[in-house]
Amino acid sequence: MEIMKAKDIIKICHERLPGTVIVDAWGERGIFYNPEEKLKRGVYVMTVKQKDGDNDKSSQLNREGIYRINTGISKFRFKETFGYIPARPEAGGIVDMPYDFTVENKIIPHPVYAWMGWICVLNPAEKTFEKFMEYIDESYEMAKVKYQKRVK
Numbered sequence: 001m002e003i004m005k006a007k008d009i010i011k012i013c014h015e016r017l018p019g020t021v022i023v024d025a026w027g028e029r030g031i032f033y034n035p036e037e038k039l040k041r042g043v044y045v046m047t048v049k050q051k052d053g054d055n056d057k058s059s060q061l062n063r064e065g066i067y068r069i070n071t072g073i074s075k076f077r078f079k080e081t082f083g084y085i086p087a088r089p090e091a092g093g094i095v096d097m098p099y100d101f102t103v104e105n106k107i108i109p110h111p112v113y114a115w116m117g118w119i120c121v122l123n124p125a126e127k128t129f130e131k132f133m134e135y136i137d138e139s140y141e142m143a144k145v146k147y148q149k150r151v152k
Contacts, residue, residue: 003065055091067122072116072142089115
């Protein structure tokens with residue numbers, strides 16, 4: 001199993017998704033939809049996180065060579081995929097769902113933002129990334145709609 005490189009994932013997504021920009025913020029590198037750059041950053045499509053944050057340590061990203069791709073999907077699709085939307089965790093906490101948030105190469109709920117419909121995958125192999133790209137495509141379509149609402 002060949003693990004993809006984080007920089008290659010960013011490059012693939014940026015090239016594949018017209019109107020996106022790459023933004024470094026909050027210790028993450030992200031792809032935002034911002035075709036006319038009318039918004040400060042744009043609308044989230046996906047991020048790559050390579051280190052633990054103050055409120056996000058459950059994936060243990062400080063391990064050597066570990067990174068996590070994150071994207072948001074519709075709550076309908078999230079429920080269809082994972083069964084339910086969890087409650088929002090307390091500040092600094094993780095969602096109450098029966099997942100190992102340190103597992104690699106498996107699409108799982110986001111440990112902190114699953115309540116918003118976010119999902120993630122740590123160190124995906126190419127086949128897993130291809131499946132995850134379907135979710136990124138959904139996020140991209142949602143971002144285009146949100147962008148139009150924000151710039152009007």
